[in-house]
Amino acid sequence: MMKHIQVYAPFLMFVLYTSCTGQNRIEQPAGNSRLEAENVITSRGPNHITRNIIQDRKGNIWIAAFDGIFRYDGKSFTNITSKVSSARFFSVLEDNKGTLWFGSVGSGVYRYDGKSFHNFTTKDGLLNNEVGTIYEDKKGNIWFGVNGGASRYDGKSFRNYRIIGDVMREDGTGKNVTVFERRQNEVSSIIEDKAGRFWFATRGNTFIYDGKTFTVLTHRGKPFKNVRSIIEDKKGNIWLGGMDGLWRYNGSTFINFAKQFVGYVYEDRKGNIWTSSASDKAQSSKPGLQSINNQKGWTLSRYNVESLADHTTLPEIIRANDGMIFGILEANDGSIWFGTLNGVYRYDG
Template identity: 65%
Template sequence: MRYAHIYSLLLMSVLCTSCRGQNKTELPKADAGFENKALTTTQGPKTITRNIIQDKKSNIWIAAFDGIFRYDGKSFTHITSKVSSARFFSILEDRKGNLWFGSIGSGVFYYDGKSFQNFTTRDGLLNNDVGSIYEDKKGNIWFGVFGGASRYDGTSFRNYIINGDAMNEDRTGKTFTNRPPYEVNSIIEDKTGRFWFGTRGNTFVYDGKTFTVFSHENTPFKNVRKIIEDKKGNIWLGGNDGLWNYDGSKFTNFTQKFVGHIYEDKKDNIWISSESFNDLSRLLFGYGANTASWALSRYDGKSLSNKKPVVTQIKSNEIMIFGILEAYDGSIWFGTMNGVYRYDGKTISDFKGEEVRE
């Protein structure tokens, strides 16, 4: 697609590999002081930071290529330092307060606060590269992987495979030990119970029986990186074709720049990470990866119905910007190629402190 060649080399180093699932595979049980022995620092992740969430106890959890980190408001704990050297891509707290960590090449790690369990293709997970995790209204956990998606009901996995431009349920028990061509980047269940799958190929809507390619003017939305449903029930899609809003009948395009992430805050503002090429850089340098520049921007929620909504650029000149989170205190956290940042409404802070204890 339009800017795919810009990111081809960069994304090879940023993205995922293979998975499976059915029976739980126990990792070594943690002893009573396991977490206290994990590395605690004033510094967060140092490398690619893909996703950020906040749990029910107000802790910030970060999935990064150098591990899973928990921030308690004062210091970071490297949760997986004694468990796995995998690069982590996705993260979820389920309704019971348990954590799920999606890795690149090592499947999914389930963490109940005391011990870990690892699910891979040996257990039935479709592929061991887990780019997205989602919990549906029934409590099933969905994993977006290369080649399709896996749904875990607490006992076994049901897999859905992308075959070219189509996506269907697999009943053969097939798993992928290699890396198939299409990755499921984002999964949501909307208010009507339909599921949306944003993939490197087409975008699919699933009504529980049939997968339908989601299109605008007979053109499928391709390489969608993030899908959200806002408080009004509108669907937002961000990816290769820019930022789009769909209210059930009408489509609105807000930018044609490549969009990597979308987030709605408490005030109904829409935050995005997107490319920020300008005409001069294109004229002088073309579309090479070295000219890539990404920005964190906020669309004012009160002006979204206007032809020209109010857009504020908060951070620019990043190689890439990934996951976005609004914490309970109103601060905005976002991941980059070299760690995590926090925006308090006035200033942007990084976490480049020194190690405190081990």
């Protein structure tokens, strides 16, 4: 029987409880001043919605959740932001210099150097204070996917790219978004592929940017809409997960692997593709294979060599869950971490 351990320190098998309800108040430092960190060591990880998980170069696990940014050092959890902001956090990134970036909903982004924080908001040039995803490109620029478009930070200033209707373009007005844009314009995922093109997944269209022009990604004349996650695998294939299911694109051909909604896509070190997805619509054309038609809620799935070679073969079902599953991480020890509505879980294989 597979064991799915909800992570708790020091008692890793203790079950987290409660989910996120109600509104979260926003605290924002005056003048975007540097705030000294007052870390709070806790006996448990997050209790609420957990959106993103990464591992830094020192081996620490960083968790972006609705009740703060948590660091797990293998023994205990530390709530890094408990004394800084009560905002809900969606995203976390470690850049090539070892600096941490935390994206929040309503309070912009926080840069953390291990000792103190600096808060960037629309007052500093950020397009919107709702930051859902963070990405570092090959040149070291930091991209923020926000509600209304994207912002690129070069270490000195922001350059903004706004979505208006079905079009994405560089913002030449010099004005920032000071009100909430339509949710359709939220950027959910950003990557730079091996050719240097940028891919932007939004609640509306999916855009490809070559440095000059934005084009809409289409298949048979239909645009890919409401894509939540984009990755490029080791072979250079682009994977898209969203409302239209799971797709693989090799630059010329699209292959559909799943028709149900896919919220997150992740490639592990062996080349397996992991997804978090709704589980009530999966079909298989091959008899005798595991079916998830009767499983409710969401699933954590793994596409191995067999299912990647034949898209009609269902993936392995690692966990069936009644609630949503968000970000996925393969840690250095091979364990798989994933976020849920009530905290973070670790799967040891």
